[in-house]
Amino acid sequence: MSTPLLAVDNLAVVTAENLPIIEDVTFSLGRGEVLGLVGESGSGKSMSCRALMRLLPSKSLQIARGAVRFEGTELLALNEPQMRAIRGRRMGMIFQNPASHLDPVMSIGQQIAETLRVHRNAGRRAAWREAIEMLRQVGIPDPERRARDYAHQFSGGMRQRAMIALVLACGPDLIIADEPTTALDVTVQAQIIRLLLDLRDQRGVSIILITHDLGLVAQTCDTVAVMYAGRICERGAKRDILATPLHPYTRDLIACQPATSRVGSLLPSIPGQPPLPTAYPAGCRFNPRCAKATDICREISPTLDAYRDTQVAACHHAEKRALNKLPEDARTATA
Amino acid sequence: MSQVAYGSSPRRLPALLVVGALVIAVAVLLALLAPMIAPFDPILHDTSNTLKPPSLAHPFGTDNFGRDVFSRVIWGTRIDLQLGLIGVIFPFLIGTAIGLTSGYVGGALDSLFMRIVDIVLAFPFLVLLLAIMAILGPGIGSFYIAMALVGWVSYARLLRSQTLILKNSDFVTAARSLGFSHGRVMFHHILPNALVPSIVFAMSDVVLVILSGAAVSYLGLGVQPPTAEWGIMVAEGQNFITTAWWITTFPGLAIVALAFGFSMLADGMGEFLGVRE
Numbered sequence: 001m002s003t004p005l006l007a008v009d010n011l012a013v014v015t016a017e018n019l020p021i022i023e024d025v026t027f028s029l030g031r032g033e034v035l036g037l038v039g040e041s042g043s044g045k046s047m048s049c050r051a052l053m054r055l056l057p058s059k060s061l062q063i064a065r066g067a068v069r070f071e072g073t074e075l076l077a078l079n080e081p082q083m084r085a086i087r088g089r090r091m092g093m094i095f096q097n098p099a100s101h102l103d104p105v106m107s108i109g110q111q112i113a114e115t116l117r118v119h120r121n122a123g124r125r126a127a128w129r130e131a132i133e134m135l136r137q138v139g140i141p142d143p144e145r146r147a148r149d150y151a152h153q154f155s156g157g158m159r160q161r162a163m164i165a166l167v168l169a170c171g172p173d174l175i176i177a178d179e180p181t182t183a184l185d186v187t188v189q190a191q192i193i194r195l196l197l198d199l200r201d202q203r204g205v206s207i208i209l210i211t212h213d214l215g216l217v218a219q220t221c222d223t224v225a226v227m228y229a230g231r232i233c234e235r236g237a238k239r240d241i242l243a244t245p246l247h248p249y250t251r252d253l254i255a256c257q258p259a260t261s262r263v264g265s266l267l268p269s270i271p272g273q274p275p276l277p278t279a280y281p282a283g284c285r286f287n288p289r290c291a292k293a294t295d296i297c298r299e300i301s302p303t304l305d306a307y308r309d310t311q312v313a314a315c316h317h318a319e320k321r322a323l324n325k326l327p328e329d330a331r332t333a334t335a
Numbered sequence: 336m337s338q339v340a341y342g343s344s345p346r347r348l349p350a351l352l353v354v355g356a357l358v359i360a361v362a363v364l365l366a367l368l369a370p371m372i373a374p375f376d377p378i379l380h381d382t383s384n385t386l387k388p389p390s391l392a393h394p395f396g397t398d399n400f401g402r403d404v405f406s407r408v409i410w411g412t413r414i415d416l417q418l419g420l421i422g423v424i425f426p427f428l429i430g431t432a433i434g435l436t437s438g439y440v441g442g443a444l445d446s447l448f449m450r451i452v453d454i455v456l457a458f459p460f461l462v463l464l465l466a467i468m469a470i471l472g473p474g475i476g477s478f479y480i481a482m483a484l485v486g487w488v489s490y491a492r493l494l495r496s497q498t499l500i501l502k503n504s505d506f507v508t509a510a511r512s513l514g515f516s517h518g519r520v521m522f523h524h525i526l527p528n529a530l531v532p533s534i535v536f537a538m539s540d541v542v543l544v545i546l547s548g549a550a551v552s553y554l555g556l557g558v559q560p561p562t563a564e565w566g567i568m569v570a571e572g573q574n575f576i577t578t579a580w581w582i583t584t585f586p587g588l589a590i591v592a593l594a595f596g597f598s599m600l601a602d603g604m605g606e607f608l609g610v611r612e
Contacts, residue, residue, distance in 0.1 A: 095508075118515060
């Protein structure tokens with residue numbers, strides 16, 4: 001494979017008190033690929049993506065080290081105007097709650113036209129025509145009329161479509177979709193995912209899909225990275241990760257999917273809570289919740305090592321599992 | 336299938352808004368048509384006709400120089416409306432610009448601006464206004480300057496607090512993720528969303544400014560005699576309050592009516608736009 005579209009290497013974000021929020025985040029993404037970024041709330045999925053766009057939510061957070069290469073350009077070395085030319089134009093972000101991420105006092109058409117005018121210097125009329133065309137492409141009926149409507153006049157699914165049109169307007173190479181379907185009902189979810197995958201197929205857009213829905217990952221992604229407590233604990237091709245997870249956390253996550261559990265039994269869950277950045281345990285950060293933890297897990301932090309062609313995991317006991325070839329029965333893990 | 340209308344159904348206008356707007360519309364009409372409506376010249380002395388009580392010829396009576404109080408009240412509408420509107424526009428613009436910048440940029444700049452606001456607010460409003468006007472000299476121009484120097488603080492605080500909320504809102508994050516500059520985010524996305532409370536406040540502030548204008552004119556620092564201005568009329572009539580009550584009463588009522596109109600408009604607008612003060 002040639003150079004990937006996006007290569008994130010050892011990215012770390014720290015607070016003003018030097019507490020690590022995310023650490024050693026490494027992944028790469030080829031053109032037209034879909035990467036699933038999976039993990040519990042607060043595991044650093046969104047933070048990693050905000051960091052690679054250089055849009056950290058607070059001034060007290062900063063990128064401590066790492067590299068983000070986008071088409072060979074080191075994003076962390078760019079100045080703010082150069083970075084602005086990349087945001088929105090080359091990479092865009094779709095959010096979980098489109099209702100609050102659209103400007104309430106600007107019509108949908110105006111918002112799309114604004115990005116076109118900023119990034120492409122399009123004229124007022126040309127931008128408006130193109131905005132209508134974008135709305136048509138994302139499947140909004142009667143786009144000439146709806147372009148004049150405001151976000152509150154759209155339904156949830158239509159808002160997410162409008163958000164996608166907004167991000168897509170300048171023809172980005174990378175779309176970061178931060179739980180794009182969480183706030184939508186199931187039938188609309190399927191439509192939005194379909195739309196994103198069509199865009200991938202037609203335009204070759206790469207997508208980072210942040211989600212905690214492994215079912216969605218199974219349907220859509222090419223590769224998966226699992227995050228826990230600010231670190232990537234396992235990463236690899238989707239098929240390998242879902243079929244033969246090497247990290248106990250991944251295995252437990254899969255076991256918690258309603259689809260994999262028996263009808264009539266209680267849904268399995270992982271006991272305990274993910275740790276806060278102020279209280280990360282020594283050793284492996286998952287050890288207090290891990291059924292397989294041993295002494296070494298409580299003392300030494302495991303490194304991300306390759307075990308199969310595509311699969312890396314940060315677990316002291318991964319090698320054993322990788323050699324066994326057969327995955328341990330996921331259901332017994334949490335019993 | 337019946338056609339489903341998108342969007343919100345038209346809201347009914349609050350009664351307060353309608354009444355307030357009517358009062359102000361009447362005032363604006365009086366101001367514009369003063370030369371046609373007023374039966375007498377507002378500054379022409381008529382020494383044969385002084386201190387006459389209200390009659391058919393002079394519905395509001397005449398003052399100690401024989402001037403028709405009714406005509407003077409109508410002409411006064413011009414000056415007082417102008418006083419209120421110009422006296423609000425400059426503080427509004429200055430305060431909005433400072434509040435937006437202060438809230439968005441934050442840090443040392445924000446602290447600096449907010450300490451200045453605290454200093455201005457530490458003085459009683461009228462005392463500061465009079466002090467500045469005393470330095471600048473009497474006149475309507477110095478009233479506007481003094482108003483701008485003192486009045487901006489409320490607008491700055493109001494817009495700053497709105498900006499602080501909005502700058503961390505989701506749609507601002509989304510605008511930043513689309514590669515918009517700070518300036519564009521501030522003026523195109525935050526400002527339009529932050530303005531409503533300031534506009535409502537400006538309406539009620541007009542009342543305060545008109546009263547201040549009348550007050551400084553009463554004290555001889557604002558509009559100068561013989562111009563027909565309600566504050567001056569009250570001031571001039573006070574010597575005759577026991578013998579000729581009409582000289583002070585009618586301009587006083589005019590001030591009350593206009594102030595009432597603006598405050599009803601402000602409340603009605605707040606209700607209509609969904610702002611709570």
